Structure formats: C-alpha cells, structure tokens
Amino acid sequence: MLASMKLVMAICRRVLLSIGGLACLLTLAACTSTPPPPALDLSLTRASPNNHFRITLIPPQGTTPIQQIHSWTVKVATPTGEPATKALVYMNGGMPEHGHGMPTRPAVTREIAPGTYLVEGVKFNMSGWWELLVAVQLGPASDVTTFNYIVPLPAHAK
C-alpha cells in the first residue's frame, strides 16, 4: 500500500513539475487584492485528464476557514458514475500566484461511504486563488486532477 501511495505521489510530482514554469510567470501580479483570472474554471466536479475518474470536491460547509485545519470530502466515481471504492486518494494544493504549497500535508483518513473519501489536515494560510490537486489510483488506472478554488476573505464583520 505504501508503494502504491508513493506511486500516486510520484504521479503528482511529475504533473506538478510540468506546469511549474508557467506558474512562475503567473506570479507576476501576485497580491491578495488582485482578483483571480476572470476565466478561471471553478468547477468542483471534473473528469480526470485521462477520463479514468469523475471527481467531486466538497468543501466544508459555510465559510472556508483561513489558518485553521479542517476537512474536505472527495467523491470518486467511474466515468459511468459508479462509486470508485477502495481507491488510493491523495490531495494537496498551493497558490500559483505566490509560489508556495499548502502549509499542511492533508491525508485521506477513511472512506466514509462507497467512493467518498474524507481528507483531513487541509489548511489555507491566506485567501485567494488556490489550486487543489487530487491524485487517484485504482488498479492500473491513475490520474491527477487539478481544481481551482477561491478561498474568500473572512466575512466582513462589523
């Protein structure tokens, strides 16, 4: 199992390296007050690049916390919609505009329903545009899917 997870992480790293150069360019206008690129696809349900899986990210209910560890849920299904059970799932993220990763190392701790995985240890240290990467391996199929997510500023308290 450890070897399999290492493989998933290696897949992540390869994919991450391939887009790293452009991310450096994107850091040109980095600042929290700059809105994310207007055409950013914020869909939290996506087909994986090789169409092995259909993945849905479910953020915590309410306002996404900043500087607090919390959990997300990842639903993994086959292209025909069947839950992908007993898959190896890995999630991480970072800020392309700022050139840093997540301050924590999230981990899938259990499958809470068929094809639904609990990711604990998620933490955002600032608001803005985050990329979230989900690597999934099930049998011989493996894919890394990138999502965009905007962590909003805290609610405007009076």
Next chain:
Amino acid sequence: MRSLSKHLPGCLRTFCFALIAFPAVANAEVRWSDTELAILSSLRLSQLPPMPVDPSNTQENNPHAIALGKRLFFDPRLSRNGQVACATCHDPAKQFQDGRPRAVALGMTERRTMPLAGAGYSPWLFWDGRKDSLWSHALAPLEDALEHGGNRTRYAHLLKANYAEEYRAVFGALPDLAGMPQDAGPLGSELEKKAWDAMPAPAKQSVSRVFANLGKAIAAYVKTLRHSESRLDRFVDALLRRDRKAGEHLNDSEQAGLQIFIGKGQCVSCHNGPLFTDHFFHGTRVPPRDAASPDPGRSEGALMVQQDEFNCLGPFSDAKSAQCLELRHMSIYEPALRRAFKTPSLRGVAERAPYMHAGQFASLREVVRHYIAAPESVPVTTLRGHGHGSGSALLPVALSEAETNQLIDFLGTLSAPVVEVVPAQNPRR
C-alpha cells in the same frame, strides 16, 4: 498548460488597472474599493478569533499556573550564572524582545529574539518553527548553553527549594529528588550528560516531567501577552462605519502606505489577518548571516519538531494523538521550506528594529528596499518544487522613494502597548 496560460493577460490587465485606479500620491485623498475594505476589515484586531486552546497543556488557563509562570519568567535563578531570566531577552519594556540583531544571554545565539505578544495563536514557535507549543518553546532556551545554560535536575531542585507549594497547587507534589545529581541533563556539559546517563530511566522520566511542567507554567503566563488596538484598528473601524473623521486616525501618507501594503506592495499576502502573519514559513532571500553556512530555517525546524520529545505527540504532552493536527499534518519535505522563516507579526514592528531572523536589516527602510530589489532573475521555488537554490516567495515590487516612505509611515500605525489578558477561569477541559 493552455488552460493556465490563457489567464495571464487578464491577470496583467487587473494588475495594470489596480495601478491606474489607485495611484498612491502623497496628500491625495485615498479612496477604498469594496475589495480593499474587505481586506482592511480582516486586519482589525477585533477580528481575531478566540485564543486557540493548546490541548497539550491542560493548565494553561489555570490562574495558579499563570501566576507561577510569571514569577518563573522573571526569575534569573533559572540559569547557570543566576543572571539570565526569560525576561532578559524578552524584555517587557521592548515588547518582550531585546532589540538586538541576535540574542545575548550567556553567549550570543544564531538568531534574533522574537516578540511574544499573540504567540499563543501560532502553531509553530521560533523562526524555524522547531517547537509546536508555547511550553515546549519555553524549555529550549533553558537548556541551551548560549542562553540560560541550565539543566533538568538543576531546575527540578530549584523548584523544590523555591516554588514547591506553587508547583504543587498546579501539578501536584514534586517528586522526591533526594540523591539526584545537582546538575544533570541530556543537553548539558559532558559531565552533566554523564550524570544524566547514569540516572535510572524512571528518575529521568520524573525529572523531565517536572521540566515540562516548568515550561507549561511559563507558557500559561506567556499566553496572556496580547496586542492592544492600534491607530490602524481605530481607522478601519471608523472607515467601515463611514465616519468622516476616520482620517483623524491615519494621515494621508499613512493611508497611502496602507493601500500599498494591501495592494501593489503585496505585503498582505503573507502578513495577513489581524496579527499580520499567516503563521507560515517563506523564503524571501534575506541574505544569510553566514554565507558559508546558511541557516536552513524551516526545512530543519520541521525535522526537529517531529523528533522533539516535548512535542504534542510526546510523553509529556497532555493531548491525545487526534488533537495534534498540526504536527500530524505538518508539511516537511517541501522544497520551498528550505531557508524559509516564519512570517513575523507586524504589530508593533516600527519599535522592533533590527529586522529579519538574524537582524540583518537595521531599519524598515532596508527591509522595504530588500523587497523592492527582489531580483527577477532569481528562480522562484514553487509548490511544484520548480526552480533551484534557496528560492523565494518574493516578487519584485516597484515602489518609488515617496511610496517607500508612505509604506514605512503606515507600519508606524501598528504600534500599541502589549497587554496581559488573563483568560476566563476554566482550568480543566
């Protein structure tokens, strides 16, 4: 790659618009967009969440622990020469720091003394985050030969002789120390280490627990040290309630500097939230104090805290494993953590020269100039491990001399006294 590249023009467009729409000109009236107001709101001290509970120290809100910790904090007997207290470097008259480039106690340390107000909010302590609690943080200097230079049995004997009743009221009776060496500890001199090695394991365990409790009492006191509201907080409060007298709190130059801080200066990216810190670690290419042997920063600190016997998961912690979320989910091997240091709070920063982890910059002007000079040619270490060298989370910032002055003026509005805030009595959870 295509999906990312198509965003670049829009991103640049937004950046250019920001420069045109909000020119920072001295004495011009500063206008604030809704986005800027939302950022300003998030910076107010009133937006701080309640002080986080440290599950590894069940006594942190115990008033007896706070009182004991305060006495210990100022007691110079907690040192090899009887002249070094925590307060020697964490001077209450200087925001609980010492104003030196590097701390000086029994010797000179490698890094700058960090201030203590609001430290209870940080999941990681020290510049490299090698400690994951205030109590564990308090223990490190006590055993460091360059700082207090003491050892575990010496501290246990000292508590027995001078604080036995106060200790008992918080932690229960001190163990029997009869027959234990006066000076023994795992990090002391060769003689002290030898004496420590000769002690039976239960005795070592017992003394180490006393040592941990010493740290927990000091931590209970340190956790009461908080920031108070500054002119910035009063300005933003007034601005948000559309008070026409908001400008009485910040002058035009300070307001322009604030706009730079949250806008083109990019400062707020890392210095965010009410404490002006994201509590994380960033490489900003600050020149190392010793170029021949650069300080590894967080990349080493993460490994140290993982192996620390006084961490949240260790035998002296009061926490259950499930409560040690930060440690269990700690990011360790990220390339960006190499030579990265903790983002310090900027509250009170104008009174805390010199700056950076070894006091490399004597003034805020030098700090701002460093950020302006962040070289474009330097490869940026990204979350993807791209790039090489020490990497940097910094990007060039184009500021004129006038804008630099405004930014420095603004930083002066964050000054306010450090206060003690005693928590509501709830010693047991």
